Amino acid sequence: MISVRGPLTLVPTEAFAASKKRALKKFPDCNGDVDAFVDGLCQNPDQGDVFPSFQRITIRKVRLPLKAYGIGKSGGLRLLFFVYPDKMKLVPLFLYVKGQFADEKKVRQAANKTIQNVVKELNS
Numbered sequence: 001m002i003s004v005r006g007p008l009t010l011v012p013t014e015a016f017a018a019s020k021k022r023a024l025k026k027f028p029d030c031n032g033d034v035d036a037f038v039d040g041l042c043q044n045p046d047q048g049d050v051f052p053s054f055q056r057i058t059i060r061k062v063r064l065p066l067k068a069y070g071i072g073k074s075g076g077l078r079l080l081f082f083v084y085p086d087k088m089k090l091v092p093l094f095l096y097v098k099g100q101f102a103d104e105k106k107v108r109q110a111a112n113k114t115i116q117n118v119v120k121e122l123n124s
Contacts, residue, residue: 010090015118033066045081048079048081062078062079063077080107
């Protein structure tokens with residue numbers, strides 16, 4: 001459980017924007033739903049499951065339904081994010097469609113690459 005007091009500040013990144021654009025190419029009517037959901041994470045960052053295989057950062061994965069297309073959480077989008085509790089910041093890493101990756105190993109590889117890019121972006 002993430003220990004924070006008050007709302008978090010959203011830190012948009014180029015990596016997230018690019019992945020969102022790719023994921024929503026097929027589902028353009030869900031853009032506002034994704035934005036609202038990410039904003040809601042700033043109020044309640046304990047949503048979702050802890051994504052395994054990351055030791056230094058706690059990454060969480062949440063499932064988003066595609067209501068405009070009649071698709072529930074199990075068939076919808078996946079969002080990986082992490083929180084800097086000391087800095088009160090929420091960083092969405094990337095958004096993807098279920099089935100976009102062959103297996104969880106491929107998701108972890110993509111997440112590792114994205115994390116490296118995000119850390120560089122945040123430190124520049």
